[in-house]
Amino acid sequence: MEDLIHLPSSPGKYNAKKFCLEPTSFTVKAEGVSKNSPPDFQKTKLMTRLTYTLDEIEGPFDVSSDGSIKFEEKDGIDYAAVTVQLPGGERVPFLFTIKQLVASGKADSFSGEFLVPSYRGSSFLDPKGRGGSTGYDNAVALPAGGRGDEEELVKENNKSTASSTGKITLSVTKSKPETGEIIGVFESVQPSDTDLGAKTPKDVKIQGIWYAQLDQ
Numbered sequence: 001m002e003d004l005i006h007l008p009s010s011p012g013k014y015n016a017k018k019f020c021l022e023p024t025s026f027t028v029k030a031e032g033v034s035k036n037s038p039p040d041f042q043k044t045k046l047m048t049r050l051t052y053t054l055d056e057i058e059g060p061f062d063v064s065s066d067g068s069i070k071f072e073e074k075d076g077i078d079y080a081a082v083t084v085q086l087p088g089g090e091r092v093p094f095l096f097t098i099k100q101l102v103a104s105g106k107a108d109s110f111s112g113e114f115l116v117p118s119y120r121g122s123s124f125l126d127p128k129g130r131g132g133s134t135g136y137d138n139a140v141a142l143p144a145g146g147r148g149d150e151e152e153l154v155k156e157n158n159k160s161t162a163s164s165t166g167k168i169t170l171s172v173t174k175s176k177p178e179t180g181e182i183i184g185v186f187e188s189v190q191p192s193d194t195d196l197g198a199k200t201p202k203d204v205k206i207q208g209i210w211y212a213q214l215d216q
Helices: 002-006 150-157
Strands: 012-030 040-043 054-063 068-072 075-077 079-085 091-097 102-106 109-116 164-176 181-191 203-215
Touching (some): 109 181
Antiparallel strands (some): 012 040, 054 068
8 A cells, every 4th residue: 555655545436637737848859969969858948838738637547456546538628739949949849738648557657648639630721722631732743753852742742630649657746635636747758740741750758747636
């Protein structure tokens, strides 16, 4: 029962509500500024103001007698469009989310995978009027051959809104048994925007704090 010391509740089935995640750090895996340096997670400058937290998330939160826990994300403000800037000036947009998260483990570390939807919807039109479900099919003619960039042009013309996956690890650091409140820290790694399939996504690492209330 030592693993339950950080949880405000005895074993049972609970409902987590007012679950919120507030990032405190964004790093992006990219080539180093110095020549020939290997890709590494680099500190970034946040370009999005005050709208990068997830809030009012709800879902079942089960506590087993052996101290293991399981949380399933079901509803809430579970995504936020965020843009950060790398030291070299490149801006990296991504959809911070924990959609459909199923996390399990012990209080000091429970983790799971989640869905990362496309940053833009299929109806979004690029500057040349191309979109996934609307707009032109082709705005740049494919060359007859010999230029070697046909693959890149196909990516620009054929828009993709495919989803991807990310992974998050959460830890409980403090609790209030009398109110059912729990507080902790998290670390999440997920892909960045692909510009509807035209770009290779970068790995984005988000670290921060989280809060939730447990009800039976």
